[in-house]
Amino acid sequence: MSAGAGRTGCFIAVDIMLDMAENEGVVDIFNCIRELRSQRVNMVQTEEQYVFVHDAILEACLCGNTAIPVCEFRAIYYNISRLDPQTNSSQIKDEFQTLNIVTPRVRPEDCSVGLLPRNHDKNRSMDVLSADRCLPFLISVDGESSNYINAALMDSHKQPAAFIVTQHPLPNTMGDFWRLVFDYNCSSIVMLNEMDAAQLCMQYWPEKSSCCYGPIQVEFISADIDEDIINRIFRICNMARPQDGYRLVQHFQFIGWPAYRDTPLSKRSILQLVRRLAKWQEQYDGGDGRTVVHCL
Template identity: 30%
Template sequence: MSLSPPASPLLFLPSSTHPRLLPSCSPAGAELQSVPLLARSPSTNRKYPPLPVDKLEEEMNRRMADDNKLFREEFNALPVCPIQASCDAASKEENKEKNRYVNILPYDHSRVHLSSLEGVPDSDFINASFINGYQEKNKFIAAQGPKEETVNDFWRMIWEQNTATIVMVTNLKERKECKCAQYWPDQGCWTYGNIRVSVEDTMVLVDYTIRKFCIQQKPQRLVTQFHFTSWPDFGVPFTPIGMLKFLKKVKTCNPQYAGPIVVHCSAGVGRTGTFIVIDAMLDMMIAERKVDVFGFVTRIRAQRCQMVQTDMQYVFIFQALLEHYLYGDTELEVTSLESHLAKLYTPSPGAGCSGLEAEFKKLTSIKIQNDKMRTGNLPANMKKNRNCSLFPCDILTAPCRTVSMPLLSNVHPEQNLLCVRYFCTVCTEIYISARVCVCLQCWRWPDRDFLCVEYSAGEGEGRGHPGCLPDCQEPQTAETPHGADTGKGLNLYI
């Protein structure tokens, strides 16, 4: 694949003189923001040694007791800045506008230096820092999300550092706030400074999007962006499974010859640090059969401030490591399915069962915390559950919105709102699409009312699908077969 050369020679232009290529995220002259930092309890100066992987589950349960009390203590014991480090370059008046947040600045000793542009003072500065991986120096570059004024510098860094992989762990806007400027074209080709960027391919999956860029200065290179889109606006993902699959894809696709992997969120410290720590600890888990989250976070905080920003992110790291240790990587290529299945049917030495049985036992051992299933356990909703041992997790229950409708038959008026807001359903995602399937039980409502379930994805209008009701008089277990029934209509939005 080749791109036609530009009609005229291109020069590096200082950010202030380059025309804006993308819509503004914030009004001109807006004051620089600061990242809100959590209030910290007094540190105990306690040390936390590495954990053997076979003790990981036990330690997780112990530290998560009493609402993660021990995890919070451990997180608060992390040094904010392990060394005396200066941020002179980032603090220069000429560079202040290049920083997205006034309190997240790169240290001088670990910052990425760009090549200086002739006649442009301090053009070597970008808010980005080299970060070590597990036994690999400068494996990563942790960067802030580019601002409109720094998009040119961002691509210059990608080119000069010979980066082949970009990891993006933020959305462009969250909570109606601009978190990152869009630094790539939706289609076609854009020129940033003297670097041309064209989108060659885009693949949208349920948890992340993969974009392949061709970047060209003199020769051309292929750069792949992995954009994790499932991080919620608040907190951390409900499960680490999506992040683990995302990280595996990044590790698999990054070429050995390439320079540092550029990882960025908005500030380049919280989610960015979380991704880097999980990557490093998975490598350590394989090499040493132990993990040292506390020690590794301490070390990378000496390279960039506030890496792993919240205690929730710190706990999420442990959850990801435990998930990988207990269940491993079960994803495989279709071409290897037949041989893999034959291997699973073979009895495992000393296990007394086949690999398939052992794998299924792992599924049945997964523990769901009762406090995550409160809605289904409410007295007003108990009679809606076909099997009283099966409840949907609150966060996965199909969301309801109240609409004008007749009252449910034989239900006290005061209980109608609770009844409307809960139905035993679970949203499950499709691997190659952000659309969701709604899994629901079938149930007999009083007076043979017929329940129609309508799920609206995003802001679009959903389509009604009739529910399936058992033709029987008594509650059934999950194993009891049942037939379909019809009756009067009742509309709910789920």
């Protein structure tokens, strides 16, 4: 266990190497840390910290500063999108390739919970699992069902763990899905995929009635359709804990993104979806409720 010197060494080494890279065009992490260790014991104490310094410098050297002022976004986006006739590429294409290089890889050992035999049938694909450190473990009790759901907590710009990303519920995980919505105080659900019974993407909500999914009762309140968005409002409660009261949840089904396309049919409609979500969040709970987002 580091007494703090290891972390201090990481920070100082990264700072020194960034200056060296900018001023000299080279880096020498090995000798930098060797010099730090000669001045204070345990500077960059573990192998993981040593690798982290390399990863941080690699990301800085490959990516640089990618922040763009809003007032300059249009001009900069135009420039980075232009095709270079000599390379037949563009800066934005190169940037995406760099992103693929520096993205951390999730290893099988990072997803040990999802890989447990008892949880296999709760995963739509064994190739798309959440890392253990990001899992939202279910709290509501549902018979012998485990507390696992293939989902991940993710931060927004303003709020930690504001989003929960998950798969479209399977027939055997609909109860788990609604437990997730209830347990984590989710006020919104965003559905980005089409329903397809052949692919087990079935409807997981009641239509003009109420229905129980595991211990969670879901009551249909209203629905309306506006262009590419179907808005539904549900009232949910935990039948095993009626003292917890009920909660309102708005379900946004986005129908402007066909399965055969990588991108939505309309930029305007996806922006409208984002605005409606933000408006509902602010009206209903002051923006504190989480949002579940799912596709296949």
